[in-house]
Amino acid sequence: MPEAVSLATVDAEEFPAARMVLVKGTDERGVVFYTNVNSNKGRHLRANGKTAICAWWIDTATQVRLRGIVEEVTTAEADAYFATRPRISRLGAWASDQSEEIPGREVLEARVEEYARKYPGEDIPRPPHWTGFRLIPDEIEFWREGAYRLHDRLLYEREGTGWKTKVLSP
Numbered sequence: 567m568p569e570a571v572s573l574a575t576v577d578a579e580e581f582p583a584a585r586m587v588l589v590k591g592t593d594e595r596g597v598v599f600y601t602n603v604n605s606n607k608g609r610h611l612r613a614n615g616k617t618a619i620c621a622w623w624i625d626t627a628t629q630v631r632l633r634g635i636v637e638e639v640t641t642a643e644a645d646a647y648f649a650t651r652p653r654i655s656r657l658g659a660w661a662s663d664q665s666e667e668i669p670g671r672e673v674l675e676a677r678v679e680e681y682a683r684k685y686p687g688e689d690i691p692r693p694p695h696w697t698g699f700r701l702i703p704d705e706i707e708f709w710r711e712g713a714y715r716l717h718d719r720l721l722y723e724r725e726g727t728g729w730k731t732k733v734l735s736p
């Protein structure tokens with residue numbers, strides 16, 4: 567996966583929303599990203615785990631699309647990743663009510679200062695509102711650019727314990 571991907575969620579009115587997130591783990595189970603569970607995306611994901619990711623590699627002209635359901639990572643997994651973040655990023659996770667309106671940037675900076683005083687050292691606990699989600703794909707589509715827009719598309723659909731493949735028209 568690239569460093570960052572587009573993540574799509576759906577709100578209560580079934581209106582989709584997409585934004586970039588950093589990919590912090592990829593393995594046979596799925597793709598992990600971290601966020602604030604009270605953010606728009608966090609609330610969407612907790613209400614409706616149906617999610618899609620779209621990734622693009624410009625060098626190889628390759629797109630990968632995933633669709634599936636998210637699960638939350640374990641607290642141990644979230645704690646371990648949170649501990650790797652730089653101190654200011656960890657303080658920022660406390661300071662930012664992600665997706666909420668604020669009167670101005672100075673409010674955010676004052677909150678970072680407030681948490682810096684509260685946690686003066688490196689020992690900063692993970693905020694309860696900050697964790698990771700793993701998208702477990704049911705569909706994975708690989709798209710590779712072809713000449714004259716005759717692109718290659720290969721769709722993997724989960725079937726039982728394996729996958730069935732389909733070639734799609736571009």
Ligand SMILES: Cc1cc2nc3c(=O)[nH]c(=O)nc-3n(C[C@H](O)[C@H](O)[C@H](O)COP(=O)(O)O)c2cc1C
Pocket residue numbers: 570583585586587588589599600601602605606607608664665
């Ligand atoms: C390259 C890039 C990477 C980002 N990575 C994350 C991330 O890992 N987690 C996150 O919560 N927001 C990340 N953001 C910010 C989100 O795109 C988004 O602005 C924010 O999470 C609020 O989204 P929401 O209001 O839809 O919840 C990233 C933005 C960019 C441009």
